[in-house]
Amino acid sequence: MSTLTKQDTFSSLLAAAPKNFESVRTLGNESFLAQGLPAVKAEEYKFTNISKKLEQNISNFSPALPFKVTAELVKSSVFEGFEGDLLVFANGKFLPELSSKIEDLEVSLISDKPELSLGSIAKPEKDAFAALNQASFEDGIFISVPKKAQIEKPVLLLSFNQANEGQVIQPRLWIEVGDFAEVTFIDQSISLGDTSYFVNKVVEVKGGVNSQIHYYRLQNEGKNAIEVSNIETDIQKDARFSSVTISLSGDMVRNNLNLNLIGSNSEGNMYGIYLINGKTHVDNHTNVDHTIPHAESNELYKGILADQSRGVFNGKIFVRQDAQKTNAFQQNNNILLSEDAIVNTKPQLEIWADDVKCSHGCTVGQLDEEALFYLQARGIDKMQAKGLLLYAFAGEVLEKIEVESFREYCDSLIQDRLGSKF
Amino acid sequence: MSKDNSILEELTSKEYEHGWSVNYEADEAPIGLNEGIIRWISAKKEEPSWLLEWRLKAFRTWLTMTEPEWANVHYPKIDLQSLRYYSAPKQIKKTKNLDEVDPELIAIYERLGISLNEQKRLQGIAVDAVLDSVSVATTFRGTLSKLGIVFCSFSEAVKEHPELIKKYLGSVVPMTDNYYAALNAAVFSDGSFCYIPKGVRCPMELSTYFRINAANTGQFERTLIVADEESYVSYLEGCTAPSRDENQLHAAVVEIYAGAHAEVKYSTVQNWYPGDKEGKGGIFNFVTKRGICAGDYSKISWTQVETGSAVTWKYPSCILKGDHSIGEFYSVAVTNNYQQADTGTKMIHIGKNTKSRIVSKGISAGKSQNSYRGQVQVMKRADNARNFSQCDSLLMGDRCGAHTFPYIDINNPSAKVEHEATTSKIGEDQIFYCNQRGIATEDAVALIVNGYAKEVLNQLPMEFAVEAQKLLALTLEGSVG
Numbered sequence: 001m002s003t004l005t006k007q008d009t010f011s012s013l014l015a016a017a018p019k020n021f022e023s024v025r026t027l028g029n030e031s032f033l034a035q036g037l038p039a040v041k042a043e044e045y046k047f048t049n050i051s052k053k054l055e056q057n058i059s060n061f062s063p064a065l066p067f068k069v070t071a072e073l074v075k076s077s078v079f080e081g082f083e084g085d086l087l088v089f090a091n092g093k094f095l096p097e098l099s100s101k102i103e104d105l106e107v108s109l110i111s112d113k114p115e116l117s118l119g120s121i122a123k124p125e126k127d128a129f130a131a132l133n134q135a136s137f138e139d140g141i142f143i144s145v146p147k148k149a150q151i152e153k154p155v156l157l158l159s160f161n162q163a164n165e166g167q168v169i170q171p172r173l174w175i176e177v178g179d180f181a182e183v184t185f186i187d188q189s190i191s192l193g194d195t196s197y198f199v200n201k202v203v204e205v206k207g208g209v210n211s212q213i214h215y216y217r218l219q220n221e222g223k224n225a226i227e228v229s230n231i232e233t234d235i236q237k238d239a240r241f242s243s244v245t246i247s248l249s250g251d252m253v254r255n256n257l258n259l260n261l262i263g264s265n266s267e268g269n270m271y272g273i274y275l276i277n278g279k280t281h282v283d284n285h286t287n288v289d290h291t292i293p294h295a296e297s298n299e300l301y302k303g304i305l306a307d308q309s310r311g312v313f314n315g316k317i318f319v320r321q322d323a324q325k326t327n328a329f330q331q332n333n334n335i336l337l338s339e340d341a342i343v344n345t346k347p348q349l350e351i352w353a354d355d356v357k358c359s360h361g362c363t364v365g366q367l368d369e370e371a372l373f374y375l376q377a378r379g380i381d382k383m384q385a386k387g388l389l390l391y392a393f394a395g396e397v398l399e400k401i402e403v404e405s406f407r408e409y410c411d412s413l414i415q416d417r418l419g420s421k422f
Numbered sequence: 423m424s425k426d427n428s429i430l431e432e433l434t435s436k437e438y439e440h441g442w443s444v445n446y447e448a449d450e451a452p453i454g455l456n457e458g459i460i461r462w463i464s465a466k467k468e469e470p471s472w473l474l475e476w477r478l479k480a481f482r483t484w485l486t487m488t489e490p491e492w493a494n495v496h497y498p499k500i501d502l503q504s505l506r507y508y509s510a511p512k513q514i515k516k517t518k519n520l521d522e523v524d525p526e527l528i529a530i531y532e533r534l535g536i537s538l539n540e541q542k543r544l545q546g547i548a549v550d551a552v553l554d555s556v557s558v559a560t561t562f563r564g565t566l567s568k569l570g571i572v573f574c575s576f577s578e579a580v581k582e583h584p585e586l587i588k589k590y591l592g593s594v595v596p597m598t599d600n601y602y603a604a605l606n607a608a609v610f611s612d613g614s615f616c617y618i619p620k621g622v623r624c625p626m627e628l629s630t631y632f633r634i635n636a637a638n639t640g641q642f643e644r645t646l647i648v649a650d651e652e653s654y655v656s657y658l659e660g661c662t663a664p665s666r667d668e669n670q671l672h673a674a675v676v677e678i679y680a681g682a683h684a685e686v687k688y689s690t691v692q693n694w695y696p697g698d699k700e701g702k703g704g705i706f707n708f709v710t711k712r713g714i715c716a717g718d719y720s721k722i723s724w725t726q727v728e729t730g731s732a733v734t735w736k737y738p739s740c741i742l743k744g745d746h747s748i749g750e751f752y753s754v755a756v757t758n759n760y761q762q763a764d765t766g767t768k769m770i771h772i773g774k775n776t777k778s779r780i781v782s783k784g785i786s787a788g789k790s791q792n793s794y795r796g797q798v799q800v801m802k803r804a805d806n807a808r809n810f811s812q813c814d815s816l817l818m819g820d821r822c823g824a825h826t827f828p829y830i831d832i833n834n835p836s837a838k839v840e841h842e843a844t845t846s847k848i849g850e851d852q853i854f855y856c857n858q859r860g861i862a863t864e865d866a867v868a869l870i871v872n873g874y875a876k877e878v879l880n881q882l883p884m885e886f887a888v889e890a891q892k893l894l895a896l897t898l899e900g901s902v903g
Binding site for chain 1: 492800802815817818819820821822823824825826827828829830831832833834835836837838839840841842843844845846847
């Protein structure tokens with residue numbers, strides 16, 4: 001067990017926790033102390049030694065203080081072409097004065113909703129960081145989409161992070177989507193400064209029957225930031241949850257995405273791109289739990305790794321005994337661009353039912369020499385040809401984004417990163 | 423459905439055909455495990471002092487190790503102190519002439535269909551038969567020695583070729599490699615040793631046949647195969663055990679060393695007693711198998727058909743150290759009733775232009791659990807490494823499980839690695855198609871399973887392929903869920 005597990009290392013963080021949600025926090029606290037931070041050889045954190053990372057960079061944990069965000073900053077930060085509603089956060093604290101009032105949507109602070117059963121979806125015992133957040137989160141946001149509401153425009157959750165060395169930002173979201181409702185969230189974080197802070201985020205999504213939820217995530221943290229997130233949802237009968245996670249920077253990023261298919265005819269989709277360079281380390285751990293018959297899950301993660309970056313992918317498909325007629329597909333493709341880049345991938349299937357169709361595929365390779373030659377033969381120089389092929393490689397995931405303006409924005413970010421415009 | 427059930431019933435009530443045991447007068451070590459026992463075994467085998475030291479060192483390291491728990495198998499803890507670590511037929515006097523071997527022992531092997539008599543010449547297989555803790559007979563030694571090939575029991579090799587043993591023992595699987603390998607290093611009793619000299623192509627299949635007979639014993643054998651430069655050998659391994667209610671432990675170590683341009687093909691048909699249909703008894707098969715392609719252009723190929731054992735924990739691996747070396751792993755693992763298998767491979771690419779191929783076919787029926795666990799690792803200097811992995815699982819019955827845990831760790835941008843896995847049940851449309859053409863469901867399943875496993879079975883030497891096919895049919899015929 002890591003030395004960080006000691007109560008005193010976290011004492012200032014835990015002591016700073018507000019006094020509400022007493023039983024929820026106690027549960028989180030107990031669970032966190034019982035688990036400790038992941039040990040070096042812990043299977044779930046085998047290739048992502050986050051405990052060491054935290055020890056090296058952060059000596060004293062304290063909550064990050066809120067700071068002032070100006071309307072101009074918000075205006076200049078919202079991506080071009082965005083049409084929709086906006087919720088703004090500074091270091092995880094909700095800023096209602098800068099956010100839009102959204103019709104059909106109830107938005108309030110978690111602290112105003114003492115009846116919420118926090119931790120009932122993202123269970124603290126599953127992950128030490130989820131437990132830490134549950135024990136010591138400051139406040140968070142509650143979003144509720146009423147029954148049958150069709151929220152056509154996307155809701156942009158814009159988080160500004162600016163913290164000193166060693167400070168901890170712990171955002172927490174609780175999203176409730178009523179039966180037959182549809183909603184799209186774009187979760188974007190913007191880092192102001194290059195300090196080494198730690199973001200520990202938890203998002204719990206409670207979807208209704210036949211609901212449609214799209215959750216897009218753009219991670220562009222500062223190059224020294226450490227981030228862990230736990231996003232979990234229960235998908236009800238006839239409902240659909242789709243996520244796209246785009247990770248572009250950060251020091252060490254760990255995403256835990258857990259989909260629990262609990263109603264028949266439900267569908268869970270997980271897509272992601274990690275396009276990283278420098279010393280960035282991105283770890284995507286996804287878990288699909290098929291508990292009922294007739295459900296479907298799809299997963300596609302693509303990685304492009306340059307410099308000394310490291311990509312970790314662990315996709316777990318769990319098909320329980322009752323989950324007959326399950327269809328589950330999973331794919332992970334990686335391209336290594338440099339001698340020093342590393343990929344650790346583990347597409348995992350655990351199947352306890354027999355009448356299922358499950359498959360996974362995983363590749364690590366390079367660009368197709370022949371395709372490259374084809375382009376060069378047509379007068380496209382090598383660098384640009386490479387960029388073009390990489391762009392096409394990433395394109396398969398990008399096209400899963402249904403909000404056009406956001407897709408174009410991500411597109412342009414990826415083109416910038418690949419060094420040329422197409 | 424009812425018909426399927428009746429077929430399933432029929433299948434599961436099928437007896438394990440090698441379940442008998444024979445009473446022979448045995449020379450046994452006292453029960454328990456301590457340094458004294460190790461000294462006892464070593465003295466019994468008249469071993470040189472360096473080997474005893476090696477054993478004791480392994481034992482002392484083993485004492486500091488803990489039993490691995492990461493595998494996806496569950497079983498009652500084995501009380502290693504209640505086992506007997508040495509049991510040998512008393513009358514045995516190892517001779518070159520088979521006529522001098524106790525006819526009773528020969529009868530045991532004849533009953534298993536393994537003829538130790540020279541009539542085996544027709545099939546051209548040289549056999550080393552290991553009963554409980556000792557090697558009973560090795561055939562064809564004369565023919566082989568003319569070519570310079572050494573094929574004998576491990577204990578003989580220690581006496582006759584100590585320099586080879588000293589050089590290669592523990593060079594691929596270090597004595598401290600893992601819990602069971604360390605235990606094996608401490609208490610191993612016998613096994614086979616094979617050395618193919620430079621430039622020699624072994625003219626016949628070499629084979630070891632393991633048989634556990636005594637109760638309350640563990641079998642710890644050790645196989646060491648050394649293929650010198652430009653040599654070739656194909657090696658077979660088979661095993662059975664009597665049906666007993668208690669679990670028996672089998673913890674073997676196989677080491678393969680392949681020099682430059684050498685090729686070693688290692689095939690196993692593992693048919694240890696799997697326990698009865700309530701999951702009572704059966705062998706715990708905790709085996710460490712590893713080969714090293716030490717020289718350039720060398721090749722090691724593992725083929726395994728796993729049908730027996732209550733619990734299997736086995737990962738035949740290849741260390742691809744030489745440039746242009748090749749590692750292959752072909753596996754069919756069938757589990758039924760309460761069997762559990764956690765098996766797979768490791769391909770470690772160290773040399774440049776190394777290639778590996780993994781084909782794993784898992785079939786689970788009844789209430790069994792079948793896991794594939796594999797690792798493909800491409801080291802930083804392993805330029806142009808290539809790997810292709812295919813892991814398919816077939817499920818029969820809604821109480822069984824199939825799991826896949828592939829680890830892919832790549833540290834070189836020129837590597838090309840592909841992994842593919844599918845899990846499904848036997849297609850109803852395929853069965854229907856066969857039914858339509860007058861093929862009974864039971865036969866159709868055998869047909870489909872055989873087709874499914876063909877890619878692997880094709881890798882087996884002829885004589886084994888036939889046996890393996892029969893085994894498959896016996897284990898699975900008709901178990902449509």
